Amino acid sequence: MSRNTRSPETGGEPLSPIALHKALSAIWDTPPGWGRLSSVNHTILGKRFMVLALIFFTIGGLLAMLIRAQLATPNSAFIGPELYNQLFTMHGTVMMFLFAIPMFEGLAIYMLPKLLGARDLAFPRMTAYGFWCYLFGGMILIVAMVTGYAPNAGWFMYTPLSSGTYTPGINADVWLLGITFVEISAITAAVEIMVTILKMRAPGMSLTRMPIFGWYMLVTAGMMLIGFPPLILGSILLEMERAFDLPYFDPTRGGDPLLWQHLFWLFGHPEVYIIFLPAAGVLSTIIPTFARRTLVAYNAIIVAIVAMAFLSFGLWVHHMFTVGIPHLALAFFSAASALVAIPTAVQIFAWIGTLASGKPKFDIPMLYVVGFFIVFVCGGLTGVMLAMVPFNSQAHDSYFVVAHLHYVLVGGFVFPMLAALYYWLPHFTGRSSIYRLSVPAFWLIIIGFNLTFFLMHVTGLMGMPRRISTYPSNWGWDWLNLLSSFGGFIMTMGFALVLADIIMQFRFGVPSPRNPWGARTLEWATPTPPPSYNFAALPSITKRADDLDPDSLGATLAGGEGYLGFPRANRQETLGVDMMTGIPDQVIILPRSSFMPLWTALATGVFFLGLLFKVYWIVPIGAALVVWLFLLWPRDLGAQRDIGPIDIGQDTAVPADGEVTDNVTWWASLFAVAVDTTLYASLLFGGLYLAVVAPGWDGIAPTVNWLPALGIVTALVAAVLARRARARNAAGQSPLAVLLGSAGLSGVTALLCVLGLLLLGDATVHANLALRFALFLYCAVHATVAMLVAGHAAWRWHGGYVSAVRATDLRLSVLWTDYAGLALVPAWALILLLANAGGAA
């Protein structure tokens, strides 16, 4: 690579590596003091995600200790049943939603740009917004717990237990609203992880040269886009039932509690693999380093990941085997549940093969890798047992299931994350580990874990059910529970030692060399700890990116040899590439530090707190604030004139991202539409499910009022006008009037949907009407979105940010106007079906 340290600011004079570092730091660094709250840098936010996740892990662990203290002896009066219900609900909720998901998100946020050779993620302010949503949503749950209002209906919130009748008060609302608030961060992270992996790799890094962790995260993010919307929809419907008495899950008024189970587990089972796959990506990264060879069966592993991703969406009913389902349906899900073991085994054999054919060396991360193999394989085997219907029927809701899920989740996530922690701590801190604590910590954890959970298999097979707060002393469970509690405390000591070890490394660790493990991936080509801009120049990749030489590459890049090896115009610049080949095709100009994500998350908090405390007048104010703040975000982005190709070094010039069609904003919008479509498909499924399955759908349903159907016409014309505006802009004519017309018609569509809501009458009498209410509401919201996007595009055009070349705003307007119009078609089809499905007479 040729040297490119020409700074346009210094009249083309080359910069020394130190001067280049200072110039880039001045552009990319986060301001000190209160300015830290404005950080949008992925390194800082990734660490914040992980630290916060570890704090929640500690809280979840303390709750587990209280549970084990209660269950250590029979007839224990340590904790009453009401508090016990809160403890086990919060333990599961905290570990799943506040630890596991954000932990791997944090790791991906920190690591992906460095592994891929980029300077940041695609949407830095969205990363920050996601972090604040995670923090505030998590705080709602923790504050509720401390004040005695924690959710208490189990981490899966089964209806009717979690419905208003059986769980009055705000405990269940805390879960539904707090988790939905937190899930915003999961969706935003999924969108930007996908876009970053597909569009922001180093030049030359084709998809099949990408480090395998990138493939794992690509598939995981895709699963999150499809997996989370059913849960979000279920939470919205249940909250609407609890707050406004709309009976989606009430069997006396045409609802069905099993609809909640379907929606929850449509998310819940893929969720297990959403948690496992990033951990498997970590293992696929660490094992080759310690085996001192590249990963065996790279292509087969990609096939296995894809297979796992799809199969994981065909297993959800194995959580519902005992609810009364025909044998054939059970057989479909049983077969799929057993099948998923095969792609898992492919990966395990690939890892064993990598170790067997390499020259393995042993160090602390490998201790946890071995721990993973032992624990996870046991969990996988009991998983195959539970996939078999007869066994599942016997073990259902017993401690056997508790043992299985902990073997899978601790084995498949916590052990790999501990391996990751020890592997990448030198990268985070620039210091080496202090081994005196690491080794005993591992042994305490693995011995304590197996003592706690292996015995639970036996306890479960002896008939002990889950979630009971105490048990009599004559059923033979006493000594097993006592030993499990004993093991739990041993494991806790191990985790405490890990925590002490981390603090010691930060405080007393000796400076580590740049690449202490001899790894061959790009993240080790950055200085450690890494600078805010990651790479002073972006590398050119000519072979698989898990077989590079980061030691020599690091020095080269620090000297500015590579792409974009210079500061320019005080802008945060990184490269966008062709999705498949990795050929650079755009310069992405990223936004700098901003308080806007914090303000927007606070406004989002106002919205959620208004709903939680039933102060409904404040809810639309919160929503309007969120929309207004989001519309302000792009204010400083984009150019007011066409610039054309700009120099990126290496004798190459490419356009800025605003001047290409294949830009990250466009792709993020497409993925957002995918999330939205999945949520809508879940709603349509819910409607069909209730109409066909739920009891109480006799009699004649209320007829349809056709006036709101005019919305289909107005939406169609709005879509035509949006396209016309795009065409006029492309031809160099003003799109303003047509665009405003499109926005106005979308507004009329929204009003017609609201009219549909009002004409329904009392939607609380039956699920039939409640479903029509949800459909009108969904379409009204989307017509409003289409109106806002078109209006915003008009504003941007008026400000000079849109031209025939810079036309992303107009394309987004077409996208959302089309979507709002198309959404009306299945909505009206289902409304007509509901009008003929009985109920609500």
Next chain:
Amino acid sequence: MSRTLWPILPGFTLWALAFVVLYAMQYLGCYYAWDPALHRTLLIAAAIVSLALLAGCLAFQLRALRRPQATPTAIDRIGVGATIAALAATLVTLAPVTFVSMCL
């Protein structure tokens, strides 16, 4: 040869569609009390159509891979692997339509 990610997706997308269609057919047949012989025949027919579609998809991908002027990429090869896995998964997942009782 391939400039997109699509070769990886058709196999398991067909598996997912087959899974949903057969699950829905099983349920609707029971709900509307179809004649059991007809119900099973329809389910088996749907399973065979699903397998045939997957086999056709695999044949298409293999033929494209072996075309004389083709320069297959790793994505194309991974796509063939994924379709083979999906075909096997469909066979195993849908096999119970031939013998398991259909309704409660």
